[in-house]
Amino acid sequence: METLYHSTRSSAQVVTSKQAILAGIAPDGGLYVSDQLGQTKIDLARVAAQGYHATARDVLQTLLSDYTADEVAACVAGAYGSNFDTPAVTPLTPLGADWLLELYHGPTCAFKDVALQMLPRLMSVAREGQGQNIMIVTATSGDTGKAALEGFADVPGTGVTVFYPDGKVSDIQHLQMTCQRGANVAVAGIRGNFDDAQTQVKRIFANAELAERLAERGTVLSSANSINVGRLVPQVTYYMDAYAQLVKRGAIALGDEVDYCVPTGNFGDVLAGYYAKCLGLPVGKLIVASNTNKVLTDFIETGTYDRRRDFVKTISPSMDILISSNLERLLYYLTDGDCERVAAWMAELASEGRYTLPADVMDRMRETFACGFATDDDTRATIKSTWDELGKLIDPHTAVGKCVLDRRASEGRARVCLSTADPYKFSADVLAALGTDTSGMDGFACMDALQALTGVPAPAQLSGLREAAILHPSVCDQAEMLGFVEDACTRVFS
Numbered sequence: 001m002e003t004l005y006h007s008t009r010s011s012a013q014v015v016t017s018k019q020a021i022l023a024g025i026a027p028d029g030g031l032y033v034s035d036q037l038g039q040t041k042i043d044l045a046r047v048a049a050q051g052y053h054a055t056a057r058d059v060l061q062t063l064l065s066d067y068t069a070d071e072v073a074a075c076v077a078g079a080y081g082s083n084f085d086t087p088a089v090t091p092l093t094p095l096g097a098d099w100l101l102e103l104y105h106g107p108t109c110a111f112k113d114v115a116l117q118m119l120p121r122l123m124s125v126a127r128e129g130q131g132q133n134i135m136i137v138t139a140t141s142g143d144t145g146k147a148a149l150e151g152f153a154d155v156p157g158t159g160v161t162v163f164y165p166d167g168k169v170s171d172i173q174h175l176q177m178t179c180q181r182g183a184n185v186a187v188a189g190i191r192g193n194f195d196d197a198q199t200q201v202k203r204i205f206a207n208a209e210l211a212e213r214l215a216e217r218g219t220v221l222s223s224a225n226s227i228n229v230g231r232l233v234p235q236v237t238y239y240m241d242a243y244a245q246l247v248k249r250g251a252i253a254l255g256d257e258v259d260y261c262v263p264t265g266n267f268g269d270v271l272a273g274y275y276a277k278c279l280g281l282p283v284g285k286l287i288v289a290s291n292t293n294k295v296l297t298d299f300i301e302t303g304t305y306d307r308r309r310d311f312v313k314t315i316s317p318s319m320d321i322l323i324s325s326n327l328e329r330l331l332y333y334l335t336d337g338d339c340e341r342v343a344a345w346m347a348e349l350a351s352e353g354r355y356t357l358p359a360d361v362m363d364r365m366r367e368t369f370a371c372g373f374a375t376d377d378d379t380r381a382t383i384k385s386t387w388d389e390l391g392k393l394i395d396p397h398t399a400v401g402k403c404v405l406d407r408r409a410s411e412g413r414a415r416v417c418l419s420t421a422d423p424y425k426f427s428a429d430v431l432a433a434l435g436t437d438t439s440g441m442d443g444f445a446c447m448d449a450l451q452a453l454t455g456v457p458a459p460a461q462l463s464g465l466r467e468a469a470i471l472h473p474s475v476c477d478q479a480e481m482l483g484f485v486e487d488a489c490t491r492v493f494s
């Protein structure tokens, strides 16, 4: 049976999972969801006995069933091979009485690799029937761009163009992007900030003349952002695999419930945990951990989602988000698929900046979701105490999760804290949290000092950048971005 998808805001137009992955967002602005979610359950005993690859294949085959078994197997083998620095892909390690799920062993040292190593392969297979070339265009404030570059590099039929704000990403992030290899990649700094880059990218997508010129040559533009169902589905796997690792270690018995604490921005990662629960994983609570931009904490506590507040820049920048796009999918499922109500709330969010859910929907949400937040000071204190007391080095995003988890009573269940980035990706903030004055130190100096202080080795993916050659020196004006994309299409697809 094919899994069929439609928009969260209307069920009128139904598409296959391949079509949903190629389109990214539904034409009415909604997100693709399937009413079949949860109809087919996973076999828990089977999951507990098998490894990451086998579970990834089961998850993909269930949620994206128009892909053939061979296609799924090829995607999984390609996405989670030697590009991860451990065969476990996402290893689970002890964290005091709790557990740390290390999602940062991919090529860019952040959890987005788990999804962005898979999405390009899913897109590449989906486009085979259509014959079009796909150029991914992304504006990045640092992390997503690199993960997209690594994911799409040399994937047949695809190309990727990334714009970053010149001078406004960290030394290491800058090197990660400008040293990117691959015959189908293009990278440029732009004179402006992230919002300028984002605005121009939206204009490029909306430019009908460009679309027409590219279409004549068989090329379409697409995006790789986290609302694509092809990014969500691969993340379901590690919730199940973490459960399997707990069973194999004897930490839980088959069928026991487990809590997961998730440092959250766009609500994608934690929503994948909800999908795992729908598929039959015994999930106790999903704990939504926010930084000072605690729009989700306030929402879960009060029932009102209110984005009308100041945006705060924190030391966990990948969670500095005021509109958590993937929440729309949860609203759909919590209302048993009431597209009209979801569409009305989203319209209210767009026009008023807020919406309020009725008590019965919030009660349903709180059956599964708990919440909490951590300030930057809390985050730094957690990095320090986790190192001092447990000998474990964690990044600021993970520390937000750990801080929120530590404040909760355990309720007797095993608890997993999702770790979303390698600490060396944020060397300066981690080093400062441990008490070192980092003023005047560049990225590599912080990396060296952190290594000397802790004895924890920096990952080769980051330390190796010191010797890497800069392949993409371009910096352009905002007005030149469109031409840059068109040139990249010509170069990559000719």
Ligand SMILES: *Cc1c(COP(=O)(O)O)cnc(C)c1O
Pocket: 110, 111, 112, 143, 226, 263, 264, 265, 266, 267, 268, 269, 270, 318, 319, 397, 420, 421
């Ligand atoms: C993107 C990101 C997050 C937030 O993930 P969402 O899916 O947006 O909730 C957390 N930590 C790190 C390191 C990230 O890069």
